[in-house]
Amino acid sequence: MHLFYTPDIQPTHPQYFLSEEESKHAIRVLRLNVGDEVQLIDGGGGLYAAEIKDAHPKRTILQINSVKLEFNKRNHYLHIAIAPTKNIERLEWFLEKATEIGVDEISLIICQRSERKEAKTDRLNKIITAAIKQSIKAYHPILNEPKPLTKLLTREFDGQKFIAHCEIGDKIKLKEAIIPGGKYLILIGPEGDFTPKEIEDALSNSFKAITLGESRLRTETAALEACFEANFLNR
Template sequence: MHLFYTPDIEPSHPQYFLSEEESKHAVRVLRLNVGDKVQLIDGRGGLYTAEIKDAHPKRTILQITDVVTGFNKRNHYLHIAIAPTKNIERLEWFLEKATEIGIDEISLIICQRSERKEAKVDRLNKIITSAIKQSLKAYHPILNEPEPLSKLLSRSFDGQKFIAHCEESDKSNLKQDISLNGKYLILIGPEGDFSPKEIEDALHNDFKAITLGQSRLRTETAALEACFEVNFLNRE
């Protein structure tokens, strides 16, 4: 069954009008017609089943036949703050795979050693949207605009906070420290790692240093490894 992302849909409304772009895709590309069934996701946990009532290429009308709220809601909240990679395609790869595995929020942080200090959030959000459709996720991860690491460190977070870095120091791992079914914020630095001052500031703000294994990982690989570990440890 074909799936559409419809963030403006309301559960109480019996009908929904696809946007012109989505209508054209449904009618001209997918060749859908009156009576065909489709699924819709709103990015807020809603999964809808609908039937096409008018297959118009500019304004397709759907009749909602079933609504599931809280579809596949996960038992934890994962927020990864990652420094944008010099090669933006590596960050795009992380966003796609992390969305498929399971993530709730991503912050883009600018660090002292960052080689990339900007990112087109609109384009990155399209990659996330494509990934939730591919993996049938009803929740759309939040992607925050790039900001200095210092701003993120200054904000409160109601959960466990970790920083993964490469400096030689005492570190634990997520399996040892994680409280299951909780909220987690994990910092992943740029290609040149966090600076000693940034690590010190994070620890001062109650972040705990962790290791993600013995290998030296690329930024996007480290972030995905953290994402996988959190989801695996919280698997019911």
């Protein structure tokens, strides 16, 4: 069944009008017609079953038949903070796969060794949207605009905070640190890793140093590994 992302829909709506872009896609591309059933997700946990009542290529009208709230809500909250990669396609790959696996919030952090200082979040959000539609997830991850790491370190967070790095020092395995059913903020540094000063600042702000294994991972691979572990440990 075809699925559409409709962030402005409300559970009380008896009908919904698809946007011109989505209407064109539904009618011209997918060739849907009156009576065809579709699904809608609002990005906040709502999954809607709907039926096409007017197959107009600019303003398709849907009848809402049923609503499921908190659809497939997970028992934990995962926030990954990652330094944008020099090759933006690697960051896009991470966003797609992390969304499919399960992530609630992503922050783009600018570090001292960052090779990329900016990223177009409009395009990145479209990749996330496509991924939630592909994996049928009713929750749309939050993507925060790029900000200096220092601002995130002092941000209040009601949960466990971790920093993954490759420097020598005391580190614990993520699987040994996570408390199931909790909230997690995990920092993943740039290609050149965090500087010793950045690691020190994180530790002084109640972050715990973690290792993601013996291999030296690329930024996007390390972030996805952290995402996978957090989800696996909460199954």
